[in-house]
Amino acid sequence: MGAVVVSRRYITPLAVEHELVERVLRIRQTQRGVVVDEIPVCATIDPDEWHPENPSGLTSPPYQAERRAMALCAGCPIIDFCLVQELREVSSVEHVRGIRGGVRQADRQALYLTLEQEGLL
Numbered sequence: 001m002g003a004v005v006v007s008r009r010y011i012t013p014l015a016v017e018h019e020l021v022e023r024v025l026r027i028r029q030t031q032r033g034v035v036v037d038e039i040p041v042c043a044t045i046d047p048d049e050w051h052p053e054n055p056s057g058l059t060s061p062p063y064q065a066e067r068r069a070m071a072l073c074a075g076c077p078i079i080d081f082c083l084v085q086e087l088r089e090v091s092s093v094e095h096v097r098g099i100r101g102g103v104r105q106a107d108r109q110a111l112y113l114t115l116e117q118e119g120l121l
Contacts, residue, residue: 011093011106012058013113020103020111024087025120027080038077045072051098055105066104073102087112087121 014021042050049072052065062070073079083101086108090096093112098105115121 011109011113013117014107014110016114016118018111018114020107021114023080024084024111024115027084040078040082041072041076042082050100055098058106058110062104066099069099070102070104073099076102083108087115 049065050069052063052069054063056063056066073082076082079102083103086096086100090112093109093116096105096109096112100108103111112121
């Protein structure tokens with residue numbers, strides 16, 4: 001897979017009241033100190049499934065490959081942990097890639113910018 005260049009000027013942050021922002025804040029409050037001992041769905045499937053070659057943007061619906069990966073995530077026992085963990089792991093919006101926590105790349109990039117701007121990372 002080739003490198004993908006992300007420019008902050010093409011990513012619009014989400015409103016603080018957006019349901020994805022509220023989901024992350026709620027997960028953070030309920031999962032403090034939680035130890036995950038479940039096997040994630042992604043550990044049992046080809047890693048390329050989680051990184052569609054051409055991800056969709058915020059102004060378009062998810063593409064077929066993204067919908068397929070998001071559907072696989074939906075049944076994962078650690079879907080919420082996965083989403084929040086990525087926010088801890090990535091050092092910038094440019095490192096947000098693929099499908100994680102059941103959320104496509106474009107939405108997570110917008111989420112990251114929102115949390116960063118609000119001082120919530």
